Amino acid sequence: xxxxxxxxxxxxxxxxxxxxxxxxxxxxxxxxxxxxxxxxxxxxxxxxxxxxxxxxxxxxxxxxxxxxxxxxxxxxxxxxxxxxxxxxxxxxxxxxxxxxxxxxxxxxxxxxxxxxxxxxxxxxxxxxxxxxxxxxxxxxxxxxxxxxxxxxxxxxxxx
Amino acid sequence: xxxxxxxxxxxxxxxxxxxxxxxxxxxxxxxxxxxxxxxxxxxxxxxxxxxxxxxxxxxxxxxxxxxxxxxxxxxxxxxxxxxxxxxxxxxxxxxxxxxxxxxxxxxxxxxxxxxxxxxxxxxxxxxxxxxxxxxxxxxxxxxxxxxxxxxxxxxxxxxxxxxxxxxxxxxxxxxxxxxxx
Numbered sequence: 613x614x615x616x617x618x619x620x621x622x623x624x625x626x627x628x629x630x631x632x633x634x635x636x637x638x639x640x641x642x643x644x645x646x647x648x649x650x651x652x653x654x655x656x657x658x659x660x661x662x663x664x665x666x667x668x669x670x671x672x673x674x675x676x677x678x679x680x681x682x683x684x685x686x687x688x689x690x691x692x693x694x695x696x697x698x699x700x701x702x703x704x705x706x707x708x709x710x711x712x713x714x715x716x717x718x719x720x721x722x723x724x725x726x727x728x729x730x731x732x733x734x735x736x737x738x739x740x741x742x743x744x745x746x747x748x749x750x751x752x753x754x755x756x757x758x759x760x761x762x763x764x765x766x767x768x769x770x771x
Numbered sequence: 772x773x774x775x776x777x778x779x780x781x782x783x784x785x786x787x788x789x790x791x792x793x794x795x796x797x798x799x800x801x802x803x804x805x806x807x808x809x810x811x812x813x814x815x816x817x818x819x820x821x822x823x824x825x826x827x828x829x830x831x832x833x834x835x836x837x838x839x840x841x842x843x844x845x846x847x848x849x850x851x852x853x854x855x856x857x858x859x860x861x862x863x864x865x866x867x868x869x870x871x872x873x874x875x876x877x878x879x880x881x882x883x884x885x886x887x888x889x890x891x892x893x894x895x896x897x898x899x900x901x902x903x904x905x906x907x908x909x910x911x912x913x914x915x916x917x918x919x920x921x922x923x924x925x926x927x928x929x930x931x932x933x934x935x936x937x938x939x940x941x942x943x944x945x946x947x948x949x950x951x952x
Contacts, residue, residue: 650879650903650904651879651904662848662849662850663846663848663879663880665848666847666848666880666881666884667881670881670883691881691882691902692879692902692903693902693903693905694903695903696903
């Protein structure tokens, strides 16, 4: 009895897994904006050219045959070549289309970071060996002592 | 430091201007084929190995070296191309035993759609599949249909931008075939 229950549970879980793993059903709007109208050089969803209508008809036929989005895109590439994809392929030279923006963003970030560090760092003060003349120091001491005694600043004192 | 920034800015601006110039230049129309034909010169026809429509094999214009080739760029989604298919088939029947052939270049087309027309018009001449239009680009094709007549040495003898007609073929082919069409 327990074995039957375990078997049933396994079957339920397996079927649930199959449902989760099943790719979503392809749709024309979902594919249209990821492929090009080859003759017009625009995404398919923006074109009403005769060749675009043919591509759409082909996609509809493939959807009706139960093909997934990736299978349909592969079939389009087989018939029209990689140029039919609105997004470049993620291999070979097409990879540059993805890597170059990342590289540019990385370099820009490094530049901004370096600039920010430069702006935040206080400007180096020239090390000046400012020494006080002993006579001036003595005079300053006297003035401060007089000030503390309440005589005020020298210009306010009676002559 | 400032000098370095200035050099970088100038280099970036120069690169941008060069990119724009390249973009403008690449958009301008290539008329080298028309210019050569008009001047009575013959330039080598572009060559590329492409899949043959309706067959797993590949083919190329070079396979017909020694023959006069009427190379027609067409697609099933192009009504004027469909209109001229019967004329091209009639031409094929007239020239096939005279060391000449029509060669279709099926342009940016679904092979299923193209084959349907091949069957409908009972076309007996071969077709290369130019699936992304790169081969047609070598012929500076702007809009289809376009037709090029290639002589026995593989050089372009005549070009027709737009639909062909009986009169053009009757005027163009005889000198190459060595007799009336």
